Amino acid sequence: MARIFSGAQPTGNLHLGNYLGAIRNWVTLQDSYESVFCIVDLHAITVWQDPKALIRQTRELTAAYIAAGIDPERCVIFNQSAVTAHSELAWLLNCMTPIGWLNRMTQFKEKAGKDREKASLGLYAYPVLMAADILAYKATHVPVGEDQKQHLELTRDIAQRFNQLYEKDVLPLPEPMILGAATRVMSLRDGTKKMSKSDPSDYARINLTDDRDTIAQKLKKARTDSEPGVTYEPERRPEVANLIRIYAALDGRTTDQVVADYADAPFTTVKTRLTDLAVEKLGPIAEEMKRLMADPAEIDRILAKGADRARAIADPVVAEVRETIGLLRP
Numbered sequence: 609m610a611r612i613f614s615g616a617q618p619t620g621n622l623h624l625g626n627y628l629g630a631i632r633n634w635v636t637l638q639d640s641y642e643s644v645f646c647i648v649d650l651h652a653i654t655v656w657q658d659p660k661a662l663i664r665q666t667r668e669l670t671a672a673y674i675a676a677g678i679d680p681e682r683c684v685i686f687n688q689s690a691v692t693a694h695s696e697l698a699w700l701l702n703c704m705t706p707i708g709w710l711n712r713m714t715q716f717k718e719k720a721g722k723d724r725e726k727a728s729l730g731l732y733a734y735p736v737l738m739a740a741d742i743l744a745y746k747a748t749h750v751p752v753g754e755d756q757k758q759h760l761e762l763t764r765d766i767a768q769r770f771n772q773l774y775e776k777d778v779l780p781l782p783e784p785m786i787l788g789a790a791t792r793v794m795s796l797r798d799g800t801k802k803m804s805k806s807d808p809s810d811y812a813r814i815n816l817t818d819d820r821d822t823i824a825q826k827l828k829k830a831r832t833d834s835e836p837g838v839t840y841e842p843e844r845r846p847e848v849a850n851l852i853r854i855y856a857a858l859d860g861r862t863t864d865q866v867v868a869d870y871a872d873a874p875f876t877t878v879k880t881r882l883t884d885l886a887v888e889k890l891g892p893i894a895e896e897m898k899r900l901m902a903d904p905a906e907i908d909r910i911l912a913k914g915a916d917r918a919r920a921i922a923d924p925v926v927a928e929v930r931e932t933i934g935l936l937r938p
């Protein structure tokens with residue numbers, strides 16, 4: 609049975625990249641796959657989180673999933689720390705993952721900053737926890753943004769190594785699903801960096817909850833170049849290409865179509881139309897999030913039910929892994 613697993617971190621500032629690269633695709637996929645969507649709070653704490661903010665952001669991300677169109681009846685929605693299978697399997701997989709594999713992970717290098725010695729062990733081991741998230745559900749497909757491709761390859765390597773070590777096909781190798789016209793939305797300030805929740809500049813991203821004025825301001829200030837005309841040249845004009853891709857993804861068209869429409873227009877016209885488009889697509893989601901956030905007890909009920917359903921899938925898988933390794937359950 610085809611099953612998808614995916615998640616996002618409750619690190620606040622949910623943005624257009626998260627929506628176009630991940631959440632929007634989940635909404636479509638829920639019709640054809642058994643779907644498990646996680647709020648990965650254990651990943652969030654690999655960097656410092658204020659406890660009260662973490663709780664609020666966990667509920668907010670749950671509200672965002674539902675507001676974007678994920679159906680909590682059909683899909684399993686839960687927060688990672690409520691299902692202990694994730695951390696248990698992560699430890700078991702830690703013990704068979706060579707350090708050399710983790711040394712190659714680019715996200716750690718980006719997030720650890722200059723003084724790598726001060727980064728947490730959790731941040732370093734993050735990709736193994738992510739492998740555990742996916743493998744605990746024997747997920748067949750994992751819809752993510754382009755930035756997670758390397759972690760998914762590692763997940764497959766870890767699963768394969770486990771199966772080889774124990775000469776048994778316990779963990780299926782999941783397929784990445786990197787879908788849509790905007791699989792890697794770039795920062796509005798720097799065309800070489802991806803849009804991120806953790807970027808200290810709020811002007812680098814469009815948040816799902818930004819109002820019209822904020823979106824208009826951010827797009828107005830978004831970096832472009834001084835060349836006239838609208839062309840799609842990702843290598844030479846990365847910032848312009850980024851905005852064209854965002855436009856295409858929001859409007860359900862190709863980058864070629866967008867370029868054809870604006871070929872001779874000044875780029876400010878594209879920015880103005882893009883503002884309208886972003887408000888039109890994100891506005892209703894933000895509104896529904898606000899409505900859902902007014903009843904945190906209901907969100908907690910959804911998460912509690914989701915965690916029960918998640919445990920029913922993940923616990924037997926972890927038991928099978930434990931048994932395969934030879935860990936006694938007296």
Ligand code: ATP
Pocket residue numbers: 615616617618619625626627628629630751752753754755756790791792793794802803804805806807
């Ligand atoms: P953080 O900076 O805290 O890591 P993030 O913006 O990278 O936050 P995550 O919660 O790590 O967000 O990722 C959630 C999902 O969103 C993942 O599937 C990831 O691939 C996707 N994603 C994140 N940033 C982008 C982006 N700029 N473009 C497309 N997809 C993205």
Ligand code: MG
Pocket residue numbers: none
């Ligand atoms: Mg990230």
